[in-house]
Amino acid sequence: MAGDGSWQRWNTHFSTSVEVDLFGKTLRLAQDPNSQNLGTTVWDASIVLAKWLEKGARRGELARHRLRGKKAIELGAGTGLAGLALAMLSCDVVLTDTASILRLLQLNYDANLSPAACSGLDLPCLSELGKVSVQELDWTRPEQFAAASPPYDFVLAADCVYHEELVKDFFDTVVAMVTPKSTVLICNEFRSESVHNRFKELFEARFTLKRVPHAKMDAECQHPNIDIYICKWRKS
Template sequence: MSSTRDESGWQRWNTHFSTSVEVELFGKTLRLAQDPNSQNLGTTVWDASIVLAKWLEKGARRGEFARQKLRGKSAIELGAGTGLAGLALAMLSCNIVLTDTAQILRLLQMNYDANLSPAACSGLDLPCLSELGAVSVQELDWTRPEQYATLAPPYDFVLAADCVYHEELVQNFFDAVLAMVSLKTTVVICNEFRSDSVHTRFKQLFEPRFAMKRVPHAKMDAVCQHQNIDIYICKLRKDVAASRPVPAAG
């Protein structure tokens, strides 16, 4: 996986200009297709998803995200895009539903088929492929609450990478997260800092409802991390678990 500097000087691991990107995880190279001609942000492997996937890889041996603790657990990735973070969780034996809007589903399915489907893994002798979690692809538009129930929540884990990028969408994202959780759910959100207003809105909505822990950068992958990308581990607060529906923050 190579890197390139953007117009701000950020040494990025990927941009939306390429048709594919390769990321090595658990000894297997994932080749993820992108669509550089698309105006949809979901067709790019964003840096936050790489940071999140490599953090999951680093924690595979011990801790809450160790393989033995994830085996057979249920998970959903919101705004999965090209699917990298969710595929990393599947490689840790977690059963996961990759979700995005309808126009992204074809690319999302194609990336699963090309990397972790039985056909793609045939003949490969890698420990990470010996007990892959089940993977499915399903539509979920955060602005359509009627779709929430079709995903059959709650899940053990909710995953999201670079879903907090526009202030107007943060409320929809929050509502979708809240609809997928129970008191036992662990929510993992990886955000790239976009602006003070977006970050403030994110914290304004999540902090009253979730106990949030920011992952120290020292616990991330030594190479795939950046000062502007943070990972948050969130759990629903017991004292507000029954507070639904949740009103929008002022």
């Protein structure tokens, strides 16, 4: 998936798995081609976000040594790619989604980063692997927020802004997971003007949004329609 107009999409239900190379390890992520649930597909935005995290692993705020032992949560994790990438950077990560997605999330962790999956592999990214757990978190059910054990140092979301009616629920969930010192990383694919405007309206009222230049993304895993935002609490 390059930025030259030749966009090879991965978000198809026709395959049962997608392979993504991260930190020297090939992650094999299961999909469910028989499901109509959006969370059972590896979406392009999750690949863009994961590869950007890989690129920044050596320096800056998201360098591995700065993330060691930090607490993170991925909202709407789906197949879990972005959250698994953060765990490979030493974060302790909770992968969350609705109840019907949890089996797939657990399967992808077990197949890729569980102790059994990593046994015998000599890779630097596995020497300080963060803890990973899977938990239900439905944005439309605020009574579940406390059970997610906030606050978190990092909140991660890939392709979670796609329906105007859900943007407010997503925003409320993010706010419930953070403190003024938290960092929120959101990767969106532009889908409609109304959805994008609603996202900006809500988040800019509470956070500062810094859009990551595409020059800082992975050269092969980016597209003009996919943006990464680093969101920080507005001090005012």
